[in-house]
Amino acid sequence: MKKYLNYYVRNFDYPLFFTYLFLCLFGLVMIYSSSIMVSIVDADGTPTYYYRKQLFNLIVAAFAFFVGAFFPYKHFSNKKIMQILLFITFILLIWVKIKGEEVGGAQSWINLFGVTNFQPSEFAKLFIILYFAGAFYRKSLNNPMENLEPNNIVYPIIVWLAIILFVGTETDLGAVLILSGIAVGVVAASGIQFKKFVKFFTVLIGFGSALIGLIILVKGNEILTDNRMGRIKSFLNPFEYETGSSYQIINGYIAIGSGGLEGVGLGQSIQKLGYLPEPQTDFIMAIIAEELGIFGVIIVLGGLGFIIFRALIIALKTKDPLARMIAAGIGSWIAVQSFINLGGLSGLIPLTGVTLPFISYGGTSILLLSFAMGVLINISMYVKLEKKL
Incomplete structure (x- = not known):
């Protein structure tokens, strides 16, 4: 057992793990900040409702991560x-x-x-x-x-x-x-x-x-539906429907524009005070941009980019086709979902309601992404072992 644990300690992918952990904790902080008003008005009347639920989600997700990391991917x-x-x-x-x-x-x-x-x-x-x-x-x-x-x-x-x-x-x-x-x-x-x-x-x-x-x-x-057709119209000309179907997009733009380079400060967002619907889910990046500015956006994009890049590097390095396909699939998942979320937020594509990986509020998403990250680290350890053989 000791030899088995030593193997994991020596070959564990610490950069990948700490990037994943940082994004989860950063997302938890931003969920608390962005959901204060929503928690008070629409939930249980306390400012920590969504924060407490996401904290519980992360605890459960930690178990999923370690199952993925220690369960041999070959199975x-x-x-x-x-x-x-x-x-x-x-x-x-x-x-x-x-x-x-x-x-x-x-x-x-x-x-x-x-x-x-x-x-x-x-x-x-x-x-x-x-x-x-x-x-x-x-x-x-x-x-x-x-x-x-x-x-x-x-x-x-x-x-x-x-x-x-x-x-x-x-x-x-x-x-x-x-x-x-x-x-x-x-x-x-x-x-x-x-x-x-x-x-x-x-x-x-x-x-x-x-x-x-x-x-x-x-x-x-x-x-x-009228809602979905409204999203398409909003994508084509958002400012024509700013009080209707474009309401969320326009307020997202206002949040991003208000943040500037340095942001208005953590917890100081105006748009989360009832202007931007569900700011803790698919529009959380708008609140990050408003409160932390371009630096906050770069931190998130840098973390997601590192995980995607790392997944693709792992896929390219391994000689095992199973490991290669799983690693590439996980990288594709995070890349495509991030693009759809950020593309909808910035107006590059129509809104779809997709959450931002590791950052947005959501139990199912963080649970399964955490398991996937565990599997990716499992494969990364195998790649290191391949080099030594």
């Missing part, structure tokens, strides 16, 4: 484990369709026994990484990945399309984009030939587009 290629995770994923997605709660226009939440809410689409993101990586790895044992054709991996594609169908009919379009980005990231890291990857990508776009068209045809009235 994710085990077919039985993947079948169990597949079963759990679809049970959760079916459950949310039957008894899910609608939040922010998407029926994507499950109330777990009255204790907490859980978002199955977040679990699906992690599952797609592990399932794709495990399925492709098992295929490569008999046939090198560079020789595989898209028709050799039909079953994983069908599973991905089924998950996209379930999540899409929840009308959680942000999650659909992230799940698509993750799938592309894992396949790109699989070792498949570039021409075949383009072919796979074309097949993916074709099936995905057909599926999205079917979803819109069947549930068009629920997807193309």
Whole structure:
């Protein structure tokens, strides 16, 4: 046991761990700062409501992190484990369709026994990484990945399309984009030939587009709601609808503009005092920009960028295709989700309600991202061991 612990201490990826820890703690501070008014007015009347809940989420997430860090990632290629995770994923997605709660226009939440809410689409993101990586790895044992054709991996594609169908009919379009980005990231890291990857990508776009068209045809009235059409109009011309659908975007711009270089000071935001709806979730970066200025924004972007870069470096260094695909999938997840959040906030893309990884308030997100970070550190330790052999 002592030898086992010494191995972990010597090979542990401390820069990656401390960056992850810093972002979580920084996010906790900013959740407290941004949610004071929301907690008093809309929650239990105390200024610490969301802070206390996120602190509990982080404690639970710490256990998930250490499970991911100490559970050998090689087991994710085990077919039985993947079948169990597949079963759990679809049970959760079916459950949310039957008894899910609608939040922010998407029926994507499950109330777990009255204790907490859980978002199955977040679990699906992690599952797609592990399932794709495990399925492709098992295929490569008999046939090198560079020789595989898209028709050799039909079953994983069908599973991905089924998950996209379930999540899409929840009308959680942000999650659909992230799940698509993750799938592309894992396949790109699989070792498949570039021409075949383009072919796979074309097949993916074709099936995905057909599926999205079917979803819109069947549930068009629920997807193309006034709220969502308002988001598209706001994206095209936000200042024309500043008292309506662009209200949140405009107040986000005001928050960012008010911060300037140094910010107005921690806790001194004006926009969080009822002007910016739900400032502790997908618009938390606007409060960071207002209170801490460009320096606060650089700190967050630097931390997220380091984790993404580190994940890709780990993927490039390892000789194990399973490790490479999982690391690339985790990096893709964080990169795509960060882009969608910050792109919506800055007006580069329409708003989707996606949270900022590690920073925004949310139990399901931090729990599963923490497990993913544990797995990434697990792989990083394996890469260091590879060098010594």
